[in-house]
Amino acid sequence: MLEVSHLSKVFVSGKNKVKAVDDVTFAVKRGEIVGLLGPNGAGKTTTIKSVLGITRPSAGSIKVGGFDPFAEPNNALSLVAAVLEGSRNIYWRMTTWENIVFFAGIHGVSHKIEKDYFDHLIETFKLVDKRSTEVRQLSQGMKQKVAICCALVKKTPLVFLDEPTVGLDIETSYELRGILKELAAAEARTMVVSSHDMAVIQDICQRVIIMSGGRVIADDKIDDLLAVFRSRNYKLAIGNVLDNEVVEGMRKKFTDVEVQNGERKTNITINLPSSGDLYALMDFLREHNIDIETINQQDPDLEKAFVALVRKERERCNGNS
Amino acid sequence: MQRQLIAFQAVLFRNIIELKRYAFNTISMLVSLYAMFMILFFGLQRLGGVAIAAGDTLEGLLVGYLLWTMAIMAYSELSWDLNAQAQVGTLEQLYISPIGFGRLNAYSLLCNLVLQFGYAAVILAVLMVSTGKYLHVDLVSIVPLFIVTLMSAYGVGFAVGGLALIYKRIQAFFSIFQFVFLAFLTLPWAQFPWARFLPLSMGNALLREVMIHGRRIWELNPTHLMVLVGTGVFYLALGMMAFAWSERIARDKGLLGHY
Numbered sequence: 001m002l003e004v005s006h007l008s009k010v011f012v013s014g015k016n017k018v019k020a021v022d023d024v025t026f027a028v029k030r031g032e033i034v035g036l037l038g039p040n041g042a043g044k045t046t047t048i049k050s051v052l053g054i055t056r057p058s059a060g061s062i063k064v065g066g067f068d069p070f071a072e073p074n075n076a077l078s079l080v081a082a083v084l085e086g087s088r089n090i091y092w093r094m095t096t097w098e099n100i101v102f103f104a105g106i107h108g109v110s111h112k113i114e115k116d117y118f119d120h121l122i123e124t125f126k127l128v129d130k131r132s133t134e135v136r137q138l139s140q141g142m143k144q145k146v147a148i149c150c151a152l153v154k155k156t157p158l159v160f161l162d163e164p165t166v167g168l169d170i171e172t173s174y175e176l177r178g179i180l181k182e183l184a185a186a187e188a189r190t191m192v193v194s195s196h197d198m199a200v201i202q203d204i205c206q207r208v209i210i211m212s213g214g215r216v217i218a219d220d221k222i223d224d225l226l227a228v229f230r231s232r233n234y235k236l237a238i239g240n241v242l243d244n245e246v247v248e249g250m251r252k253k254f255t256d257v258e259v260q261n262g263e264r265k266t267n268i269t270i271n272l273p274s275s276g277d278l279y280a281l282m283d284f285l286r287e288h289n290i291d292i293e294t295i296n297q298q299d300p301d302l303e304k305a306f307v308a309l310v311r312k313e314r315e316r317c318n319g320n321s
Numbered sequence: 322m323q324r325q326l327i328a329f330q331a332v333l334f335r336n337i338i339e340l341k342r343y344a345f346n347t348i349s350m351l352v353s354l355y356a357m358f359m360i361l362f363f364g365l366q367r368l369g370g371v372a373i374a375a376g377d378t379l380e381g382l383l384v385g386y387l388l389w390t391m392a393i394m395a396y397s398e399l400s401w402d403l404n405a406q407a408q409v410g411t412l413e414q415l416y417i418s419p420i421g422f423g424r425l426n427a428y429s430l431l432c433n434l435v436l437q438f439g440y441a442a443v444i445l446a447v448l449m450v451s452t453g454k455y456l457h458v459d460l461v462s463i464v465p466l467f468i469v470t471l472m473s474a475y476g477v478g479f480a481v482g483g484l485a486l487i488y489k490r491i492q493a494f495f496s497i498f499q500f501v502f503l504a505f506l507t508l509p510w511a512q513f514p515w516a517r518f519l520p521l522s523m524g525n526a527l528l529r530e531v532m533i534h535g536r537r538i539w540e541l542n543p544t545h546l547m548v549l550v551g552t553g554v555f556y557l558a559l560g561m562m563a564f565a566w567s568e569r570i571a572r573d574k575g576l577l578g579h580y
Binding site: 009011012013020046049052053054055056073074075076077078080081082084089090091092093094098101102103104105106107108109110134150 | 323324325327328330331332334335338339342343409410411413414415416417418419420421425569572573574575577
């Protein structure tokens with residue numbers, strides 16, 4: 001559905017050159033829901049805008065359904081819809097319905113032919129009551145929903161959602177995530193969701209592409225990515241306070257040990273790269289007559305994985321420079 | 322073809338809605354245009370008919386003013402609209418339409434051209450009644466003359482619109498063109514023979530012949546008509562080229578779209 005190959009974009013301003021996207025390569029298959037994650041300035045939006053033909057790349061190639069968005073824009077763009085800046089993408093002096101009719105129309109989709117589908121989307125997004133309300137009178141969350149509706153009514157096989165939940169309260173964000181998940185499953189569309197909100201990506205997407213400093217630093221299924229982190233961290237609650245000798249011994253034997261001594265209890269966070277290390281830890285604790293109250297494998301979420309990967313990439317870049 | 326028709330209908334739909342929603346703005350624009358002309362008209366009457374608009378008559382002033390207002394509307398329609406769309410963030414959506422931004426823009430211009438003729442008809446009728454100066458309104462002659470004359474104003478609009486894509490906040494620059502257009506209309510050919518090749522200038526002269534002296538379009542000097550068409554096509558093409566050039570820069574610099 002989408003192939004991005006060795007994409008680079010350098011912005012030149014006078015003598016300054018900023019490499020916003022650096023040799024990015026990825027592909028998205030039909031029906032996949034892919035998350036695009038990255039800190040500010042990671043190159044996510046520039047990548048999306050290049051795919052949409054809004055920003056011309058400095059190097060590399062892009063194929064949307066086999067079409068180059070710069071050489072064959074009409075063919076490529078007929079397959080894509082996007083919400084780029086949330087509620088800023090729609091006309092605030094027009095009503096929900098008017099916006100939907102207009103944006104579908106400029107994609108060649110008639111509201112007369114597709115009226116049932118438009119109504120279905122309005123219902124799904126719970127906008128029935130706001131159908132004839134001017135967008136400027138709607139809440140931020142409602143505006144965002146209208147903007148997403150305007151992208152979906154085009155019935156394109158590929159949809160880009162750039163920060164779909166930005167500026168929304170938790171409840172609305174949660175509701176929107178639910179709707180998107182439902183629609184993605186029901187319509188089998190290909191979606192690329194760019195967001196800072198890890199929960200959104202973890203909730204909606206099957207696969208995540210993590211960008212940092214203009215480069216792709218991870219491209220994997222979310223479950224596989226989390227599995228890498230899941231196998232390492234354990235949290236132990238000990239029923240007594242550990243003396244310094246034991247703590248030092250533990251630190252010598254294992255790497256990455258964090259000990260928090262309380263008044264009566266101790267919490268230990270420890271990194272155990274292999275299953276053998278877990279047995280070694282148990283032996284060590286038994287040797288020192290330490291009672292374990294609880295032991296939990298820490299469940300790393302996408303946020304932790306993301307932070308670890310981005311940090312690692314930054315260290316790598318700093319090391320190179 | 323059907324998709325193009327749907328897109329045209331969508332643009333027409335949006336423009337009509339905007340017209341309705343901004344009705345107060347439209348009415349106040351028409352009222353201020355009327356008031357401005359009446360001030361000019363009575364002022365000049367008091368001064369004893371100072372030569373203006375390359376002619377000596379108040380009818381000439383009426384024709385020049387009508388053309389000037391239409392040129393301003395045509396020019397600002399393009400440049401101002403692009404700027405406004407970039408501000409509200411809808412420009413990017415127009416650029417990702419498979420219909421093509423150029424076509425959507427052309428549909429919008431076409432809709433608004435019809436609208437402009439409507440405004441012009443209202444202004445002209447009210448001004449003629451208010452001043453007691455009646456002009457020949459031969460639609461067969463004046464509509465094509467207005468359209469070809471306005472092509473050069475659209476050309477300027479495209480060029481300035483292109484600059485708006487790159488530099489964004491150039492409202493002050495927009496306003497200057499109101500006076501530049503006035504200069505195009507008023508530069509006397511006798512002193513500045515090259516002035517006839519400026520945007521609007523030849524159109525103003527030919528419209529005066531039709532609307533004041535009652536000539537039909539086929540009775541006009543063929544050379545003058547050729548100059549009119551030539552300048553119209555030239556400035557429109559130049560403006561569109563400038564726009565395409567600006568668009569390319571905006572795409573390269575990632576400026577297409579929002580502020």
